[in-house]
Amino acid sequence: DVKVTQSSRYLVKRTGEKVFLECVQDMDHENMFWYRQDPGLGLRLIYFSYDVKMKEKGDIPEGYSVSREKKERFSLILESASTNQTSMYLCASSTGRLSNNGYTFGSGTRLTVV
Amino acid sequence: GIQVEQSPPDLILQEGANSTLRCNFSDSVNNLQWFHQNPWGQLINLFYIPSGTKQNGRLSATTVATERYSLLYISSSQTTDSGVYFCAVEENNTDKLIFGTGTRLQVFP
Numbered sequence: 001d002v003k004v005t006q007s008s009r010y011l012v013k014r015t016g017e018k019v020f021l022e023c024v025q026d027m028d029h030e031n032m033f034w035y036r037q038d039p040g041l042g043l044r045l046i047y048f049s050y051d052v053k054m055k056e057k058g059d060i061p062e063g064y065s066v067s068r069e070k071k072e073r074f075s076l077i078l079e080s081a082s083t084n085q086t087s088m089y090l091c092a093s094s095t096g097r098l099s100n101n102g103y104t105f106g107s108g109t110r111l112t113v114v
Numbered sequence: 115g116i117q118v119e120q121s122p123p124d125l126i127l128q129e130g131a132n133s134t135l136r137c138n139f140s141d142s143v144n145n146l147q148w149f150h151q152n153p154w155g156q157l158i159n160l161f162y163i164p165s166g167t168k169q170n171g172r173l174s175a176t177t178v179a180t181e182r183y184s185l186l187y188i189s190s191s192q193t194t195d196s197g198v199y200f201c202a203v204e205e206n207n208t209d210k211l212i213f214g215t216g217t218r219l220q221v222f223p
Contacts, residue, residue, distance in 0.1 A: 031209050042200065042215040050209070058210070059115075088155065094209060102147045103202075103211060105157040 003027070006091050006106035013113050019078040021109050023091030030095065032074035033103070034058075034066065037088040049074055081113045116141045116205055120214035127191050127221045135186040135217045137201030145204035146177050147211065148186050152197045160186070160199075191221045 007022035025032065031050055035043040035058075045058030047066040055066050063085060067075040074093075078085055091106040117140040127133055139146070148160040161168050161175040163184065168175055172191075177184040188195055198218050202211040 033210075035213075040215060043202075043213040045210060045212075048210060090157065092157075102159040102162045103149075104159070105149075108155040110155075 004091055004093050004104050004106040006089075006109050008109050009107065011109055011111045013078075013081050013111065015082060015113055017078075017081045017113075019081050019111070019113075021076040021078075021089055021091075021111070023074045023076070023106055024072050025074075025093040025104070026072065027093070027104075028071065029093035029104075030071075031093060032068065033092045033094075034064075034074065034076045035090045035092065036060070037090055037108075043090065046076065081111075083113050085111065086113045087111060116143070116203060116212050118201060118203055118212055118214035120199075120201055120217050122217060123215070125217055125219045127219065129192060129221055129223050131191050131221075132187070132189045133191060133219070135188070135199055135201075135219075137184040137186070137214055139182050139184075139201075139203050142179065142182070143203040144207060145211075146179075146184055147202050148175055148184070149200040149202065150195075150197055151200065151216075157200070188219075191219075193221045193223055195219060196221050 004025045033048040034046045049068045065077045089109045092103045094103045119138045121136045145164045151157045163175045163177045165179045172189045174187045198216040200216045202213045
């Protein structure tokens with residue numbers, strides 16, 4: 001089975017800190033995605049990547065950046081954390097074209113910014 | 115961009131009951147998926163169903179692409195079915211999934 005691992009399950013950071021959220025997948029998937037989930041808003045796409053060193057903005061990229069130096073790893077960076085970035089962050093990966101396997105998600109990182 | 119709407123937003127059932135969840139989308143799509151998020155936050159892919167009907171145990175899904183909707187059926191619901199069900203569609207052959215706001219299902223014994 002494809003496994004997507006997020007480095008932290010819960011994280012508490014202070015306003016203004018630089019925050020790194022790490023995601024690693026083990027099935028050689030080309031595509032990786034970062035979403036945030038908030039009550040009543042569903043999942044919203046922050047950034048995604050189709051290949052190493054490639055990145056594309058999603059619907060809500062402001063305040064975030066990403067890094068994909070290796071195919072299996074996709075990092076989300078909060079340059080200067082703010083309280084409105086308190087949320088559940090979900091990483092996902094998929095093959096080059098959507099298939100019957102679809103997306104595989106990590107278990108999420110619940111970030112609290114105080 | 116494409117809009118995805120799910121209904122109902124909340125659903126409360128007693129164990130053994132059947133239910134139907136609906137997903138409407140605003141434009142033609144090549145791909146549609148249903149996910150279940152358990153109470154611990156893990157999202158699991160249930161169906162990849164851009165058109166037609168599929169069944170997996172007590173769950174089945176039907177997508178009528180020409181009318182821009184999909185239905186998820188849950189029969190003989192169990193407490194383990196509780197959680198949030200999301201519908202997601204692919205945007206313009208980009209491999210990007212756009213999610214609806216979900217249906218929160220609670221099944222009581």
